[in-house]
Amino acid sequence: MEPHPDLFREQARVTEVTAKVARRLAQFRQQAAGVQSEIVSIRRDFWEDVTVNLEDAIEAAETMASIRQQAEVMSEQERSHQSLTQQIRILGRLEQSPYFGRIDFLADGEAEADRIYIGIASFVDDNGEDFLIHDWRAPICSVYYDHEPGPADYRAPAGVIQGTLERKRQFLMKAGKIVSMFDTAITIGDQILQEILGSAASPQMKSIVGTIQREQNRIIRNTRNQLLVVQGVAGSGKTSTALQRIAYLLYHERESLRSENVLLFSPNPLFSSYVSNVLPELGEESMRQLTYQDYVRTALGKAQPVEDIFDQTEYVLTQMDHPDYSARLQAIRYKSSMDFKDLMDRYIAWLAQDGLEFRGIKFRGSLLISRKDIKRRFYAMDNRISIPNRLAMLKRELLKELKEHEIKQRSQRWVEDEVELLDEETHHAAFQRLQSEGRFAQTSFDDFSREQALLAEQVVHQSFRPLRAAIAQLRFVDVRAVYANLFNQRQFTQRIAKRHELPEEWPDICAQTLRQLETGKLAYEDAAPFLYLKERLTGIRSHPLIRHVFIDEAQDYSAFQLACIRQLFPHARMTLLGDPNQAIHLQASGASAFDAARSLYPAERTETLVLNRSYRPTREIVEFTRRIVEGGERIEPFERTGIRPTLTRVRDEEDRRAKLLACMRDVQQRGHRTIAIICKTAGETRRVYESLRDQLELQLVDEETVTFRPEPLVIPSYLAKGVEFDAVLVYDASEHTYSRDHERTLFYTVCTRAMHELHLFSQGTPCPWIDAAYCDVK
Ligand SMILES: Nc1ncnc2c1ncn2[C@@H]1O[C@H](COP(=O)(O)OP(=O)(O)OP(=O)(O)O)[C@@H](O)[C@H]1O
Numbered sequence: 001m002e003p004h005p006d007l008f009r010e011q012a013r014v015t016e017v018t019a020k021v022a023r024r025l026a027q028f029r030q031q032a033a034g035v036q037s038e039i040v041s042i043r044r045d046f047w048e049d050v051t052v053n054l055e056d057a058i059e060a061a062e063t064m065a066s067i068r069q070q071a072e073v074m075s076e077q078e079r080s081h082q083s084l085t086q087q088i089r090i091l092g093r094l095e096q097s098p099y100f101g102r103i104d105f106l107a108d109g110e111a112e113a114d115r116i117y118i119g120i121a122s123f124v125d126d127n128g129e130d131f132l133i134h135d136w137r138a139p140i141c142s143v144y145y146d147h148e149p150g151p152a153d154y155r156a157p158a159g160v161i162q163g164t165l166e167r168k169r170q171f172l173m174k175a176g177k178i179v180s181m182f183d184t185a186i187t188i189g190d191q192i193l194q195e196i197l198g199s200a201a202s203p204q205m206k207s208i209v210g211t212i213q214r215e216q217n218r219i220i221r222n223t224r225n226q227l228l229v230v231q232g233v234a235g236s237g238k239t240s241t242a243l244q245r246i247a248y249l250l251y252h253e254r255e256s257l258r259s260e261n262v263l264l265f266s267p268n269p270l271f272s273s274y275v276s277n278v279l280p281e282l283g284e285e286s287m288r289q290l291t292y293q294d295y296v297r298t299a300l301g302k303a304q305p306v307e308d309i310f311d312q313t314e315y316v317l318t319q320m321d322h323p324d325y326s327a328r329l330q331a332i333r334y335k336s337s338m339d340f341k342d343l344m345d346r347y348i349a350w351l352a353q354d355g356l357e358f359r360g361i362k363f364r365g366s367l368l369i370s371r372k373d374i375k376r377r378f379y380a381m382d383n384r385i386s387i388p389n390r391l392a393m394l395k396r397e398l399l400k401e402l403k404e405h406e407i408k409q410r411s412q413r414w415v416e417d418e419v420e421l422l423d424e425e426t427h428h429a430a431f432q433r434l435q436s437e438g439r440f441a442q443t444s445f446d447d448f449s450r451e452q453a454l455l456a457e458q459v460v461h462q463s464f465r466p467l468r469a470a471i472a473q474l475r476f477v478d479v480r481a482v483y484a485n486l487f488n489q490r491q492f493t494q495r496i497a498k499r500h501e502l503p504e505e506w507p508d509i510c511a512q513t514l515r516q517l518e519t520g521k522l523a524y525e526d527a528a529p530f531l532y533l534k535e536r537l538t539g540i541r542s543h544p545l546i547r548h549v550f551i552d553e554a555q556d557y558s559a560f561q562l563a564c565i566r567q568l569f570p571h572a573r574m575t576l577l578g579d580p581n582q583a584i585h586l587q588a589s590g591a592s593a594f595d596a597a598r599s600l601y602p603a604e605r606t607e608t609l610v611l612n613r614s615y616r617p618t619r620e621i622v623e624f625t626r627r628i629v630e631g632g633e634r635i636e637p638f639e640r641t642g643i644r645p646t647l648t649r650v651r652d653e654e655d656r657r658a659k660l661l662a663c664m665r666d667v668q669q670r671g672h673r674t675i676a677i678i679c680k681t682a683g684e685t686r687r688v689y690e691s692l693r694d695q696l697e698l699q700l701v702d703e704e705t706v707t708f709r710p711e712p713l714v715i716p717s718y719l720a721k722g723v724e725f726d727a728v729l730v731y732d733a734s735e736h737t738y739s740r741d742h743e744r745t746l747f748y749t750v751c752t753r754a755m756h757e758l759h760l761f762s763q764g765t766p767c768p769w770i771d772a773a774y775c776d777v778k
Contacts, residue, residue, distance in 0.1 A: 004181050010171070011178050013117075017098045017132050018176040021123060025091040032084040035077055042074045090121045090283040097173040098123070099133050100210035103144050105152065107163040118144055120209055121283050136209055137251040144168065145217040148184060170210070197615055197640055201674040201726045201755050203708050204277045207247075208240045219609050220245045223252060226605035229594050230577040233635045234625070234752035235616025238577040239722060242550050243278040245575065249548060250284050259285035261547040263572075265292055265565070267556065271722040273706045287550075292561060296527045299541070300534070304480075305521045309585070310682065310703045312524040313718050316586050316742070317681050327508035332525040332586045334503045336558030338596065344529060346496045347486055348536050352387055354379065356537070357481035361398070363467060364414070368405050369398065374476060388539035391474055398471050406464050410456045419455045430454045479534045480517060483526070487513045528561050535567075546572045553722060554578035556585045559596035566600045574601075581629040582749045584718050586742060614752075616724055618642030621751075621758050624774040628748045645751075645758040645775040647733065647766060656731075656761055661695055663729060663759050664712060672726035672757065677714040678750045679731045680738070685716045688731055717750050728753050733760035738767040 004010075099119035106113035116134050118141050123133040134141055139156045143165055146152070152165040170192045172179045182191045193211045212220065219241050222228055232238040246262055259279070264287050266272045272289045279286045293309050300306060312332070319325055334340055358374040360367050377397065381390045409415065430451050470476065486493055487510040494502065503509060516523045522530055535541065546569045551557060555578035557565075566574070576597050583593075598606050612634050614622050619637040624645045626632030648663065650656040660677070667675055677692075679685040682702060689700040692714070699713040708715075708723075714731075730750055738747040747767060751758055760770065 004183075007178065007181060010169075010181060014098060014173065014176060014178060017117075017123070018095050020125065020132065021091055021095045021098060024123075025088060025095060028084055028088050028091065032081060032088060035081045035084060039074065039077045039081060042070070042077065086283065086285075089280070091123075093281070093283065094119060094121065094123060094133065096175055098176075100171050100173070101136075101141075101144050102167070102169040102171070103141075103165060104167040105140065105143055105163055106166055107161055110163075113164075113166050114140070116140060116144075120207075120281075135251065137248050142217060142221060145212050146214050172210075193615075193638070194640060197638065197755075200672070200710070201724050203274070203674065203710055205239065205243070205275045207278045207281045208237065208244060209247075209282060212241075212244060213237070213613070215609070215611055215613070216241045216244070219611075220248045221252075222607065222609075223249070225607045226573050227597060227601040227607075228573075228575045229597060229606070229608040230575065230611065231594060231608060232577065232579060232611030233614050234579055234582060234748070235614040235724075236579075236611035237615055238579070238611065239275060239552055240278075241611075242552060242575060242577050243275060244282075246287050246548070246550065247279055247282045247284050257547060259287050261545055262287035262550070263543075263546045263548070263569070264289045264550040264552065265295075267291065267553045267722055268703065268719060269706050270701065270708070270719055271552075274723050288546075292557070292565075293524075293527075296531055299531055300522075300527070303475075304530075306527045307521060307524040308703070309524050310718070313585060314681055314683070318683065324508070324512055327505040327512055329586060330503045330505050331509040331512060331523075334509070335525045335529055336560050336586075338559045338563070340529065341532070341560050341563060343493070343497055344486070344533060344536075347493075348387070348533070350496065351482065351537070352383055355482070355485065356387070357478040357485070359476050359478045361402070361467065361471070361476060363405065363409070363464070369401065371476075371478075374398070387537050391477060391538060395471055395474060398476065399468065402464065402467060402471065406460050409460045409464075410453075415456045415459050418459045419452060422455060422459075426455070426458075427451070430458070474538045477537060479530070479537060482537070483530050483533055484514060484517050487517075528558065528564060532560070532564055540567055542568055542570050544571050548573050548575065550575045550577070552577050553582070554597070555580050555583040555593050556721075557593050559593065562593060562597050563600060566597075581632075581745055582721065582752075584721060584742075584746045584749055612636050613638060616755055617752065617758075618756060620644045620774075621754055624758065624771065625748060625751045627771040627774060628744065628751065628769040642756050645760065646778055647760045647762060647770060647772065647775045648778045649766075650761055650763045652763065656763060657691060660729060660731070660761060661692070664696065667727045667729075667757055667759075668712075670757075673710040674708075674725045675712045675727045675729065676720065676725040676753065677712070677729045677731050678717055678720055678753065679714060680717050680746070682716045684731065685714050689714050717746050720753050721749050724753050724755055726755055727757035727759070730758075730760040732762065733767050733770065734762040735765040735767050736763075738769070744769060 097119070099117040101118040103116050103118070104113040105116060117132065118136050119133040120136060121133070122131060122135040122138070124130065125132050136144075139154055140161075142154045143152050146154070147165050147168070149165050149168055151162070153160050153162045155161075168184045169181065170184065171181045172192055172195065180192065180195065184190075190211065196208075196211060208216075216237055219228065219230055222245075230238055230241065232241075242264070246259075246264070249262070250257055250259060264275075266275065266289050268291060272291070276286050276289070293306070297306055315322075316329065316332070322328075356375065356378060358371040358378070360371040360374070361369040374394070378390060378394055381393065385393075434450055434454060490507065490510060513523070513526065516526070549565065549569050549572045551562075551565070551574070554562075554576040562576075574597070576594065578593065580594075594608070598608075613636045615638045617625065617637070619639065619641050620643065622635060622637035626635040646663075648659050650659055664675060664677075677688060677698075679688055685700065685702070689698060692698055696712055699709055699711060701708055701713050701715040701719060703719065705719075728751065733747070738744070747769060751760075760766070760775070766772075
């Protein structure tokens, strides 16, 4: 292809700008080194530079002031070092690729067009006036993403600016050199996007800043709503867009928003690390990330273990022959529903009058306060006061009473014994304390008994510590028993369930739940309701510092979970991203997750945006995968072609192994590196790994894995969600493995992980959603 006529001129500008960037970088590095050595010397001389004098109160106060002042100097230097480091990181990136776009925008009424070069951050010339690079988030830069050459506008703080986009140019650069450059008006399709999407998958997600599409830009720059729902097909850029949106919000609200005020709920640790590099690549600190499971575990504490979500998923995918299977599946669905939440709300309302369960308070085997007594006191309080407030009052009362028990214990025999066992140092410390408090009398006999009394006080105080902590944390409320009662008073539950139908297998669900509760470990499906109950009783611990919550793969959340999340972050705006066709966990509500979320916010503060174009896979893969799901005809492929998916029939395991290895070799020969063999379950994944590892360098991915390498790997289906590979080999695409209702979305999720190649293997009848017309059958 002919080089672009302006290539020479543009390269000259790039060279000039990168030289300026390099100069600024050198200056900043020097400054940072200076600040660094300043910090080191402040740390070293800290105690020399403060005057320490604790002789009297005035001197001590002066000493404190001097320490504070010195600490302030140090933290100011540390802040400035941090900011310099961030600038250095950004300049380092600009030196490699200063910008990726240019627009020439002629505002109405102006004589000359503004020439705007767009990069990941602004760069102003040494005169402090001329922008050599504009930050992609600046208002004018939205023209680049939203318009083709011709009439265009953008929203500035002062209002909408109308004008004409005279030119739109895209660049791809490496190490300060233009690799390719196009004007959108003269090329067909999006050449740069073609190049980017055609390249290899990477173990770390990359930012899409240079090629954000118009429909994605609407999501990124949406600042009006409290709830933004993004419903997008597989590979439509939901995650990429979410991360760009976070970067945008950090810029747009830069006066008040920090990365620690933004929280992303991600599906698993592998996904968290997969996306963790995008914001740093854009010059921003990464947001906080959490899985829902981690959140529940932290909130419930170590004392209340919870089943792993992956163990629940494995159960659902493998234990079809288990006698409890059908009841458990029903339990998972019901306990995730809003019907169950309603039931619990009514139960909690009743608990305000009766039914709360408590634990007695025991010390060294004897009962100090019985549970009956605690219950009596609780229900003796004014029942117009909320349960959490009544419990707080009760807590104070119990702590006071505990103090009295503590005093009584001091004269007990066991205390005397323990005092005798105390070491010399403790005795000495008690002696010194009494002396400094002037509590010694003249006679040594009294002195001895005073020391004994002080030590007894300390011993008892120490022994009561766990009890005090337990009361302070309201552990005298027996949440587990309260939860269990919901399942062991069937008639009662049926009475309060009235309007709602309990599930058909309710008696079995009750028996199963009680058995599980007895083990001390919560089933995963009980975790969210249990936590909800606990928080409704003991007080909701909300997180007011979080201002934006993002939930990726939102289709996999239950309506119940979404309602809880809403309650936890009362001051946060919410962005929900998901694809109902990829709902793979049983508690998932799929499309109704979005309805559930919408019902939690006022309609006028809610917006839903849809992404139908799939960027990840080639056209051939989209043609194949969109036939797996209902409504797949609305999925539009991006114009990038490749080889057709294949379906290989195998005779037996030996044949499968040979054909899989042959396929793997072919794929590697075609230049692909990140190749995933996707199995359905963790058990199958391990077996495949064991059987292939002597033939192939292979990485085993399980729920503990946090990163993957660009080489062949074997992974269970549900862990692959959200990530992508150059080629996907579906280990077993037979009807035996994928044919039940809830396996359809799982199969779709697995197949849509492929960017360039998709190969399926099947022994016996292939899974019913494979359309042989859209793949090569071998
Ligand atoms: N505007 C874009 N420019 C360049 N690449 C893009 C763009 N949009 C999406 N992509 C690429 O498409 C792929 C899929 O993006 P992403 O993972 O964000 O999609 P998703 O909708 O979250 O997918 P899924 O739901 O299947 O997990 C990624 O490789 C991403 O870089």
